[in-house]
Amino acid sequence: MMDFSRSKFDIVGRIKIWYTLSIILIxxxxxxxxxxxxxxxxxxxxxxDFAGGSIIQxxxxxxxxxxxTAQFAQxxxxxxxxxxxxAPSVQTTPVAAEAxxxxxxxxxxxxxxxxxxxENNDAQENxxxxxxxxxxxxxxxxxxxxxxxxxxxxxxxxxxxxLLGLALILVYITIRLSFDFAIFAVVALFHDVLILxxxxxxxxxxxxxxxVAVLLTVVGYSINDTIIIYDRIRENMKVKRHLRxxxxxxxxxxxxxxxxxxxSVTTILAILALLIFGGISLRTFMLGLGVGIATGTYxxxxxxxxxxxxxxxxxxxxxxxxxxxxxxxxxxxEEDDELMxxxxxxxxxxxxxxxxxxxxxxxxxxxxxxKRRRRR
Numbered sequence: 001m002m003d004f005s006r007s008k009f010d011i012v013g014r015i016k017i018w019y020t021l022s023i024i025l026i027x028x029x030x031x032x033x034x035x036x037x038x039x040x041x042x043x044x045x046x047x048x049d050f051a052g053g054s055i056i057q058x059x060x061x062x063x064x065x066x067x068x069t070a071q072f073a074q075x076x077x078x079x080x081x082x083x084x085x086x087a088p089s090v091q092t093t094p095v096a097a098e099a100x101x102x103x104x105x106x107x108x109x110x111x112x113x114x115x116x117x118x119e120n121n122d123a124q125e126n127x128x129x130x131x132x133x134x135x136x137x138x139x140x141x142x143x144x145x146x147x148x149x150x151x152x153x154x155x156x157x158x159x160x161x162x163l164l165g166l167a168l169i170l171v172y173i174t175i176r177l178s179f180d181f182a183i184f185a186v187v188a189l190f191h192d193v194l195i196l197x198x199x200x201x202x203x204x205x206x207x208x209x210x211x212v213a214v215l216l217t218v219v220g221y222s223i224n225d226t227i228i229i230y231d232r233i234r235e236n237m238k239v240k241r242h243l244r245x246x247x248x249x250x251x252x253x254x255x256x257x258x259x260x261x262x263x264s265v266t267t268i269l270a271i272l273a274l275l276i277f278g279g280i281s282l283r284t285f286m287l288g289l290g291v292g293i294a295t296g297t298y299x300x301x302x303x304x305x306x307x308x309x310x311x312x313x314x315x316x317x318x319x320x321x322x323x324x325x326x327x328x329x330x331x332x333x334e335e336d337d338e339l340m341x342x343x344x345x346x347x348x349x350x351x352x353x354x355x356x357x358x359x360x361x362x363x364x365x366x367x368x369x370x371k372r373r374r375r376r
Contacts, residue, residue: 011302012250012309018302022191029198036201044201047089047112047208048146050155054117055110057142059095060135063107069094072135073109079130080111083123088113089206108141112208118145158212162193165216169223177230180311185226188304192222192295199291210285218292221267225260225300232256233305246309253305264297 033043040046048055073090080088088111095106109131111117118124131138166186173182196218200207232252240248268290275286 007254009254010250011253012246012306015306015310018306022195022299022303026191026194026198028202029194032198032202036204044197045204045206047206049208050152051086052146053086053112053114054119055112055142055144055146056117056140058109058111058131058138059141060107060109060138062104063094063135065105067135069107075134076109076111076131079134080113080117080127083120083127084113084117086114087206088117089208107135109135109138115145118143154209158215161212162215162219165219166190169219173227173230176227177234180308181230184304184307184311185223185230187307188226188299189219189222191299191303192218192292195295196288196292200288205284205287211288214285214288214292217289218296221293222296222300225263225297226304228259229253229256229300229305233308245312249305249309253301257301260297260301264293267293 036043036045042051047053069092073092077088077090080090090112091110093108093110095108097103097105116123117127166189169189170182170186173185193215196215199205200211229252232255233249236243236248236252240251243251271286271290271293274282275290278286
């Protein structure tokens with residue numbers, strides 16, 4: 001297990017590096033959002049759940065495991081794109097024989113695109129014919145249309161859900177720690193959301209209902225890591241009050257860094273496995289989740305805590321609990337190896353040194369000393 005508690009790495013002292021990196025990532029995301037506004041009229045590429053459109057769900061019975069499901073979905077996407085204005089979204093879901101209703105393994109295919117997919121009957125029949133040639137006969141499970149009004153309502157609810165979550169987090173941390181701790185924790189969360197949304201915009205990744213789940217999961221994960229770091233800072237403000245605030249925060253970050261990195265790496269490894277073997281339908285969700293967890297860990301260590309140091313050192317607020325002038329306090333901590341003297345100068349005990357007599361052999365050239373008279 002990694003251990004950074006004895007490291008001398010200066011995280012707080014390199015604050016300009018962390019802020020520059022964050023500004024670059026956020027600026028790239030804003031560039032992507034501005035580009036989408038000019039091309040699509042919205043900062044992000046909205047899926048059917050937000051912009052409205054059509055949903056068609058088909059089931060292929062007796063689906064063979066030897067068929068390449070990923071390639072089949074890609075071919076269907078190309079077919080549908082020829083008849084619709086918006087690029088379609090195609091998802092496949094394997095169905096076990098026990099759940100298919102026919103006693104045979106099946107495959108469910110979901111197609112999402114604009115309203116013309118259902119409104120144009122001729123185009124729909126042509127799409128069905130071409131899909132039959134690729135995958136065989138199928139059963140139509142669903143043909144539905146989502147209006148733009150529902151998409152607008154979903155967008156508003158998603159936005160209010162994120163804002164309400166941030167407000168409750170602000171209140172909780174204020175009660176638990178203090179207001180400035182809460183403010184910079186929320187700033188770090190906005191940092192994570194901006195980077196995640198920016199990556200979706202920059203790479204033209206479509207957002208649907210799972211995107212809201214990704215946002216809320218990232219917010220929860222990030223604030224959990226931030227609170228753990230803040231809690232260690234609060235503990236060290238009591239037991240390491242002899243240290244300057246920036247030095248104490250830097251040591252607190254080093255003490256919790258191993259835990260943060262280990263937790264994030266193990267989570268990302270699980271996400272990576274689902275990203276590779278989980279199928280097309282999970283890839284967008286897992287990609288957003290992995291990016292969000294990585295940025296959440298980064299912001300908890302390098303943004304939330306360092307901004308707190310910047311604020312308290314700039315505002316010249318009291319560091320920890322001040323000791324009375326002239327008092328001498330020994331601070332003992334399980335991770336400290338030294339006893340610090342906080343006030344005045346300790347008086348040193350005088351040591352008695354016995355004189356050392358050196359006897360020299362009398363030289364012939366030296367005169368003999370006169371004998372001392374004895375007192376009677």
